[in-house]
Amino acid sequence: MLCQSCEKKQATTHIKTIMNGELKEYRLCSDCAKKYGYGSFLGDFGFDLDKLFGSFMEGIGAPKTRKRCQCCGSSFEDIARSGKVGCAECYDTFYDELLPSVRRIHGRTSHTGKLAHSAGTGVKIKNEIAKCRTELEQAIKAQEFEKAAELRDRIRELEKSMGDQSTAD
């Protein structure tokens, strides 16, 4: 497909923006993408959506609150403008404001991967159960019933320990 701006070169950059709730898509060549300020995320290390992220947020309209993060002093406008979150606490402070953009970027809103040292035991057990359930399904599909039985026991055990924890809390 040719670039929609110059109509000369092959389009290599696909841009999706939401302006006033309306989704717009553009396909640009690298030169035109650069010209319109979308060139930077073609940097070397992974896909950098900084600028694009910034433009997502502007479209939503800045919230009227003057809320600031108590840890780093960022306002939501600061984050929306730069596409950069100020600190870990910002994610708690502006959770509701950030969530729509997070969903747009990743398509999902909850983490299922590795857990940090600091994560609560409750979450650890919950994730372990989810992992065992996926493995259980696979084991049943593969007709590995011995393994399936082991996994089922493990899930029961984990569920029990979670129940114990909630009564202890």
Add this chain to the structure above:
Amino acid sequence: MSAKKYTDLTDVNDVVISTRIRFARNLREYPFPCRLSDEKKRKVASIVKEAVLEGHSAISDRFRYIQMSELTQEEAVSLVERHLVSPEFISDRQGRGLLLLDDESVSIMINEEDHVRIQVLAQGMKLDEAYELADKIDTLLDESLNFAFNEKLGYLTQCPTNIGTGMRASLMLHLPALQESGAMGKISASLSKLGIVLRGLYGEGSEPSGAVYQLSNQVTLGITEREAIKNLNDIAMQLVQQERNARDAMSESINVLDEIYRSYGILMYAKLVSNSECMKLLSNVRFGVEMGCFEIDIETLNRLLIEIQPATLMKNIGKKLSPAERDHIRAELVKTALSQKKIPTSRRLENN
């Protein structure tokens, strides 16, 4: 013909040049780098440095610390050319530090976009091995550094595009036949729907120099590290298949073969070769090796891909060179490396 023909799916070195796994992590107690003064950045750097070097693991002794502000421009750019740091990392080197493993397979960038970026590099297709090493280092560091983590959003990063696993897995691929066939635009558009990005690694435009592409996962939230790696692996394998099919379709094309042998001829006899020309010619020679035209060790070609880059060239020579001097040394370097291998086996078209 004695040259190796690649058909095996356990050996995909004819397409996959290298693997990279990168984790983005931050210290809970400090604002992200965009909100840090140079002084605070230095503080973060010294905390991370200590956690790595004083860690009680066998690997700790093998790291050395580099204060980025103390490097010359050539040394800094060479780090980028060797893929050890990002170009962004050397744009402003104040308060930034790098921890490098002795064999350069692991680099930890401090105060890039995030406080800590753990990166593992490996030659060829090594997604699982690279992930396991990165995971191990991450777990070790997390114990002393206490990384910022949220139960809903996972690891917290300065840019929301990295939250969740904070993991970016990438494969560097050589796709000359697919590029030649003009299919790249369509392929990368369809991959973007699957949460995978494919883009040229060197140069701009739809035909990156050297036909080197980078394939990486885009989504980091709501997917486990293993799932993301499996997706990437599956898609890479499909690309390997497609690239090999395209190569087979071209293997009898006199135009393609002419370009391959012509490129080899230029590299063997030219006295001045610019960086971009060299990338293109080396890519063609590599294509020839992959098609069974010559026998040249693919690792020699991987190594050349980095050694011919301007800053790395000057760093290895040990002095500043003018562009013309570089072009001359580059030509000699490539000639020497290629001459160490056997003379090309003559390959004729079967119908002739």
